[in-house]
Amino acid sequence: MKYIVKLNFEVDGSVDKPDVIGAIFGQTENLFGQEFDLRELQDKGRLGRIIVDIKNKGGKIEGYIEIPSNLDRVETVLIASMVESVEKVGPYNAKFELKEIEDVRAEKLKKIIDRAKEILTTWTKEKNLDIKEVINEISGAVKTGEIIEFGPERLPAGPDVYSDPNLIIVEGRADIINLLRYGYKNTVAVEGASGKIPHSVVELSKSKKTVIAFLDGDHGGDMILKDLINANVKIDFVARAPVGREVEELTGKEIAKSLSNMVPFSQYLKKQQESTISVQPRVESVITEAKEQQAVQVIEQPRKEIEIKIPSTVMEEIKKLPGTLEGIIFDETWNPVERVQVRDIISKLETITNGNASFIIFDGVITQRLLELAASKNVKLVVGVRIGGINKKPENVKILTLADVIGP
Structure with a gap:
């Protein structure tokens, strides 16, 4: 009609x-x-x-x-x-x-037009690619080859770590790879310092370089800053990833924004003091909390240890992961379900049906958010480069680092 x-x-x-x-x-x-x-x-x-x-x-x-x-x-x-x-x-x-x-x-035409507008808006949001991001994605693999070893500790660093007047200090190898992906070559990593900053980084900071501490937006970032301060590293500016985010997972635009928002080190300390939490006590509190949590885990571990045997064929795949910023999700019988970029691992895990993901091995940081999602999906084992600021460890998920599995 x-x-x-x-x-x-x-x-x-x-x-x-x-x-x-x-x-x-x-x-x-x-x-x-x-x-x-x-x-x-x-x-x-x-x-x-x-x-x-x-x-x-x-x-x-x-x-x-x-x-x-x-x-x-x-x-x-x-x-x-x-x-x-x-x-x-x-x-x-x-x-x-x-x-x-x-x-x-x-009326029908109006509904068609309104729906067409809705489809176009969604399509534009999902499919409108940033050409710079595409180029960086394609060239990401060759960027890994630009990493050099710095100092006697053989720390991961960008090729311009010696020549550039500016120096960006980050936590780990994955951070270096991601920064290289977007053209930042004046970098060095302290490699999850564990309370001790490599001497070569301390000496490099005392040169005429402008030193930027580029830290994760979690407790791990606070701990690294505390270690840098205690080691008397000369810091000129502090840049932070967005709250709860890791430097290794940021896009080029997010990296640029974080670095543009960096503040002088003295101003950063003052800001912490004005908020009634100075950097020293705040980070000491984080370290104390981490040690207490670790002690609890050591006590409970014998009761809750999950025995997991990794097949030799899977071990060969795991050995290839370091430096790729990739991860593999396995099912109960160690068959690969998905191979994904580290930054996409959470969104991909959200789409997997409960019970279809049993083991996650990836070249990234194990975060609280990932663990909670893994627990809800009945994942038995999560293996990453390092463990981030974990406030609560799920009882049904075993956590290991790649070093635990394949050695340093």
């Missing part, structure tokens, strides 16, 4: 739906000849079934009518006018009044 004629009506007495329909057919019959007889038009499919709805109000009837029409605009208007001319229903006076003529096709 092209149109729907909608009318309201009132009847000064109690009548039923058949009475209303009978009045419409009877009082419009032969007004404009057989060609415009409502029954004839229905038989030919030019009009649809007349819909009537009524309600009784104090002995009188109020209601509305809908008449679907496949006639043209002029003929449809004529039908509406004919129905408005009905003056009686049974013995009672009645009044019919046109409410509107709805253009069904226009």
Whole structure:
């Protein structure tokens, strides 16, 4: 149907739906000849079934009518006018009044257009790629080859660590790889210092370089900063990843924003003191909390240890992971379910049906968020480069580092 004629009506007495329909057919019959007889038009499919709805109000009837029409605009208007001319229903006076003529096709077109806008908006958000991100993604593999070894400790570093007047200090190898991906070559990693900063980093910081400590946005970042301070590393600026994020998982735009928001070291310390938590006590508290948690885990470990044997074929795959920023999700029988980029591992795990993921091995940091999601998916083992700031360890998930599995 092209149109729907909608009318309201009132009847000064109690009548039923058949009475209303009978009045419409009877009082419009032969007004404009057989060609415009409502029954004839229905038989030919030019009009649809007349819909009537009524309600009784104090002995009188109020209601509305809908008449679907496949006639043209002029003929449809004529039908509406004919129905408005009905003056009686049974013995009672009645009044019919046109409410509107709805253009069904226009409404359908409006819905189509609105839906098209919605699809375009979603498509633009999902598919509109940043060409720089695409180029960086493609060239990511060769960036790994640019890593050099710095100092006697053979620390991961960017190729410009010696020559660039600026130096960016980060935590681990994965951070270096991600920064190289986006063109930052003046970098060195302290490799999860564990309370002791390599001497070569301390000496390098005392050169004429401007030193930027680029830290994760979690407790691990606080701990590294504490270690740098205790080792008397010269720090000029402090940059932080967004709260709860790791440097290794940031995009190029996020890295640039974090570095543009870096603050002078003295100002950073002052800001911490003004918030009533100085850097020293705050980080000491984090370290104490971590040690207490570790002690609890050592005590509970014999009762909750999960015995897991990794097949030799899987071990060969695991040995290839360091430096790739990739991860593999395995099922119960160690068959690979997904191979993903580290930054996508959480979103991918969210889509996997419970029970289809049993083991996760990846070249990244094990975070609280990942552990909680893994526990909800009944994952038995999570292996990463290092363990981040974990506040609560799920009892049903075993946690190991790649060093635990394949050695340093």
